[in-house]
Amino acid sequence: MPTDCLSYKQTNYFTNLILDYLDQKDALKPFYNRFPNLENFKAQIDGKQEFFTSEKRKVLVEVLKQQYSKLDTSLSVLNNIEALSQENTFTVTTGHQLNLFTGPLYFLYKIVSAINLTSALNKEYPQHKFVPVYWMATEDHDFAEINYFNLNGKKFLWNSDQPGAGSDAVGNLNTKGLEEVYELFSAEIGGGKNAEELKELFKSAYLEHSNLTNATRYLANELFKDYGLVILDADEKLLKTEFIPYLEQEIFGQISHKTTAPVAKKMHELGYGVQVNPREINVFYLANGIRERVIERDDTYFINETDSSFSKEELSAELKNNPQHFSPNVMTRPLYQEVILPNLCYIGGGGELAYWFELKDFFDAVKVPFPVLLLRNSALIATSKQDQKRKNLDISQAELFLKQHELINRKVRKISNIDIDFSPQKEFLVQQFQHLYELAAQTDITFLGAVKAQEVKQLKGLENLENRLLKAQKRKLKDEVSRIAELQNDLFPNKSLQERQTNFSEMYLEYGKGLIPALIKELDPLELNFKILTFGK
Template sequence: MPTDCISYQESGYFSSLINDYLNEKSELKALYHRFPNLGNFKLQLEEKGDNDNGNDNGNDNINGKFKREILVSVLEKQYESIQTSETTLNNIQLLNQYNTFTITTGHQLNLFTGPLYFLYKIISTINLCKQLKKEFPENNFVPIYWMATEDHDFEEINYFTFQHKKISWNRESFGPVGRLSTEGLEEVFAVFESEIGLGKNAEYLKNLFKKAYLNHTNLADATRYLANELFAKEGLVIIDGDDTDLKKSFIPYIKNELLQQTAFTKVNETIPSLESYSIQVNPREINLFYIEDNLRERIVFENGSYAVLNTKMTFSEDEIVKEVDNHPEKFSPNVLLRPLYQEVILPNLCYIGGGGELAYWLELKSFFESQKVTFPILLLRNSVLLATEKQAKKADKLQLTWRDLFLNQQELFDQKTKLLSDFTIDFSAQKEALKKQFEALHEMAKATDKSFLGAVKAQEAKQIKGLENLEKRLLKAEKRVHQEHLNRIISLQNELFPNQSLQERKVNFAEFYVEFGEELIEKLLKELKPLEMEFKVVVL
């Protein structure tokens, strides 16, 4: 079966905002710094290199050398209790050097990685680093997975789907999910173990789950272990931003957010330029949470003081500034402020994310400029449709292309019915002929009695509608004739697009790993090309 080149824009699964970004529409160019291509990466490297050599766009209090020393120190501490590859350990040390830069993706701490696109994000990041190293060999590029440990949306991450079964971790969670105890995951493992079956790959996955979740006390450590096991050979560096030393580097920006509320002003100035699209995130006046082990609540400014919602905690201006200085780890950036935190901490060139993530990043450029922080290149992560050889052969037999299978199901059904039919189920020619016949009647009505014109138009509409109804009835009849063949087509599409949605948003990697083992990740590492910006079909 030939592999079609399916662009993201043609796939039908991306928003108009992301399609317009990928098409480099002029209306959006003010919302990003540089479009992702190799020439622009050279410019980004030069700019970030200048900043790192002591000219941090005016932020002399957070110079490049200091940031790198803190970053490496924190990573060494976070990796103390985990065995990893020499490649990853070497990448951590390379971050001390001015010619080393990062490519970053971020993701929630989804149970057992959640949907497949967790893998695609990280592999896009790894592969872009490899490509940049070939293009700019005098520099080093480190792939970073930024764990969203400070999120609190537990319901979004407490499950994964395996063989159409939702496997859930049912418990309460109130604070940052990274600090959440792994207690209770024994029951989840028992369910997974009962579903996965036998075999070498199944045993590997069971052991992976056990070592990640039953041998670690919190969700952050469990997720780090899991991602490290899958990608350590590729030098992936995993960072937890919920760290006192990292937050110390962010203190000036925390204070600015509390006292000046610049993000609110700047993002609201940007939003009108996105008015023709759906706004991904609206800014708060203060885009910070106050966090403790079992607490993550918004900070608001009310009646001349700062308050933590749903608690009795209040601070005067002096008190909250003192709290920031003494306990920066208690201040957590929300979705709009986290990108700034990440870019302040890392010598980063590019952020790789999904369409929803890029949508809110596009709200932030003027805010970054106000903070004198370089805005990263934004790259849409690789999207993938995984298919087996058996499914590819089935598609061949059914005379389907991959492009066909991306169609809306009703459109696919209708299109294939027309192709299977022995005659043309398209009355366009008849409708055109009818319209031409009525043109003469229109002219006659205009020349004689204008009241007759309405009757002519009504009759024309009635007859056109009649032809359309006949076309629909004929199509319906042909669907019955070819029902068996059409059912096989729809059955295949349902296998590849569960619930008529993207496989990568529904299916867990274990479903493919249990059959293909290491070949799954090896094939993805070989096939995914982050800068090509095409929806990739990978046949296993």
């Protein structure tokens, strides 16, 4: 498979925060612990080994065995679960929402990144064992973010009016109503070997499992069980019991707000913006079909949008007796993850890493090792036919990532039989007006404003003329313009990165069971470049 790569900066799709992190700029170093290279994992292993007890391992393995008890999986997954009881075993974790049928394509890239990093670590540190983990965001309650996927430019939507849709943790939602989505999906993809495999995968996951947690676990396991991926649902009483001391600090001491608010302010001052603004208490109450914020007012603790309230003593008792009723939010979920897993590295997208950068002081305050942060792989998948079109149109890989009007203007200028770049004329005009400025200053300084106005007017006239000529050439070269736009629209649906829009099923229809092995082979998580993959079909 031919491959190419660009720097993340060349794509124009990544923030300055992420680009500066990849460049290891000094201004960002206070916000993370260790940069993701193989050498840095030695110290990360030592720190985590000291923190993560054998008792924690015992609880984790017990929960995982229970969750996998009714799932047909591979020997490599079962061995990885068993290995987690050993003090020399560590995890690499990525997390994702329970998006319908995996959601956008980058779901695969996240997990492939975790699998490939563990492979690299297993080679580098053979005295230890490393296990890839997919953390299912079962406690999220934003149903509108996960109830659809895109295929062939169409949106396949799960309309559900069941109680709890939009208020309860999405993992609890019944899969009722997905029969309609299945029928529409089946009609869209038609027949053929790959299509039938996709239909069976969707049917087995969503029509034969009662809730979204079990459906997603089945789906992810079927896709990645051959690579030893361990899938965790952390919405478990045993695991949350381990988190009680940290929940107490959060609810009664507001520790995350005190430590992250100053960091958010500093990041804003550095010009990076703030991904998440912390609340005073970053915990939800999860029970009776609702997941709502815990709010404190005058030593009384209220559950937002409900009539429920607790005194401090009552809430403390509830926390000890029913820790499963408490759910971390975006600020405290990372801490929960690092408390219950022997984790070394978190792999996420740019937006995820942005809020992780706010958390290091929080982790330090509660004395939990802060993980290595790694940007997940990103890729553009093209067919060999699309790649040949690109070459025929004389478009470089980097040019594909330009805004469409910029790309078209550049190519029109290049293939046109007349010169539509007025830059020399503009430069000459500026030079001529410089002489006029000098003349006005020597005669009557009040004329400077009039000279400036005339310069602006004439430059604007040149720009208008240049744009009119460009439009005329676009009409003349409309076939080339149409082909350029069509190619870019195919590769960048909705003028966005393919990985953020397209579902894996669209690729699976083309490449079948060879898709994931190809991604495993080609995506190196430590390469830190944007990959362009050309499949030979």
